[in-house]
Amino acid sequence: MSVVRMRNVTKHYGRTAALSGITLDLAEHRIHGLLGRNGAGKTTIMQILTGQNFETSGEVEVFGQHPYENTDVLGKVCFIRESQKYPDIFAARHAFAAAELLYPNWDTDFAAELADEFALPLNRRIKKLSRGQLSAVGVIIGLAARAPLTFFDEPYLGLDAVARRLFYDRLLTDFAEHPRTIVLSTHLIDEVSDLIEDVVLIDRGKLLLDEDAETLRSRAVTVTGPVSAVEAFARHHRELHREQLGGLLRVTLEGPRPESDVDGLQVEPVSLQELVVRTTQQARERELVGTTNGKGER
Numbered sequence: 325m326s327v328v329r330m331r332n333v334t335k336h337y338g339r340t341a342a343l344s345g346i347t348l349d350l351a352e353h354r355i356h357g358l359l360g361r362n363g364a365g366k367t368t369i370m371q372i373l374t375g376q377n378f379e380t381s382g383e384v385e386v387f388g389q390h391p392y393e394n395t396d397v398l399g400k401v402c403f404i405r406e407s408q409k410y411p412d413i414f415a416a417r418h419a420f421a422a423a424e425l426l427y428p429n430w431d432t433d434f435a436a437e438l439a440d441e442f443a444l445p446l447n448r449r450i451k452k453l454s455r456g457q458l459s460a461v462g463v464i465i466g467l468a469a470r471a472p473l474t475f476f477d478e479p480y481l482g483l484d485a486v487a488r489r490l491f492y493d494r495l496l497t498d499f500a501e502h503p504r505t506i507v508l509s510t511h512l513i514d515e516v517s518d519l520i521e522d523v524v525l526i527d528r529g530k531l532l533l534d535e536d537a538e539t540l541r542s543r544a545v546t547v548t549g550p551v552s553a554v555e556a557f558a559r560h561h562r563e564l565h566r567e568q569l570g571g572l573l574r575v576t577l578e579g580p581r582p583e584s585d586v587d588g589l590q591v592e593p594v595s596l597q598e599l600v601v602r603t604t605q606q607a608r609e610r611e612l613v614g615t616t617n618g619k620g621e622r
């Protein structure tokens with residue numbers, strides 16, 4: 325079942341097309357990675373889906389209804405972002421008390437446990453917290469709210485590597501016990517690649533990929549080894565990328581991983597990060613070719 329349904333959605337800010345014809349379904353009880361370069365349109369999508377913004381055209385449904393000013397829908401949705409503002413007098417414990425009123429599935433004990441793990445001072449005013457502690461407040465609310473649809477828009481930028489790992493671990497274990505739909509927007513693709521089950525890749529407001537992560541990873545391999553051996557192997561495949569370091573060549577090739585080992589070559593599944601980078605580059609190159617052919621002019 326789809327929790328989110330977008331059909332041909334556009335969003336214009338004056339002359340800027342933030343979204344162009346996005347058609348997308350987000351399946352229930354999955355962890356979706358919403359990926360893309362700066363300014364791709366990720367936050368705009370999340371704002372529209374959480375009723376904080378509205379599309380210029382197209383159809384948007386969240387739990388079967390339009391989310392804008394829709395309390396039915398918004399009661400099931402939690403949106404955590406780094407730039408979250410809290411009232412000046414709030415300490416973390418006040419933010420948690422407010423979250424308890426807002427989210428029917430709020431788990432007070434879980435929030436307290438997480439606050440302990442993130443070493444968050446519950447009584448200090450939020451405006452006096454460090455950047456990482458501020459991020460921890462958002463992450464804890466996003467997890468303990470257990471909203472049926474939770475968006476994390478890079479809320480953990482201030483967290484150090486250990487705290488981010490803690491967030492990923494808690495997210496995975498809690499998701500296993502309390503399945504829900506998670507949308508995680510991040511630039512730290514390598515860090516979350518084990519977490520993400522579905523990949524949505526956006527570039528310049530257009531959808532480039534919407535696929536499950538397993539299928540995506542089986543689409544390409546990286547092959548490393550002596551130049552001549554890699555060249556011989558690569559001859560039979562479409563090449564996406566190559567890097568040479570002295571006598572060693574590393575290529576990314578389209579196609580599934582070979583059934584058996586290839587003598588003298590290291591063949592590995594492609595990383596999600598690499599796939600995302602290559603797919604975005606290829607889309608831009610295609611756009612450039614289209615433009616120089618006179619097709620891409622606006």
Ligand SMILES: Nc1ncnc2c1ncn2[C@@H]1O[C@H](COP(=O)(O)OP(=O)(O)OP(=O)(O)O)[C@@H](O)[C@H]1O
Nearest residue numbers: 337340341342360361362363364365366367368369
């Ligand atoms: N309020 C606004 N007014 C004008 N343009 C805007 C507004 N909000 C976003 N944009 C533009 O829309 C495009 C998409 O922005 P958006 O914030 O959705 O990108 P993003 O993928 O979240 O980027 P990042 O990864 O840098 O956070 C950008 O070109 C941005 O400059």
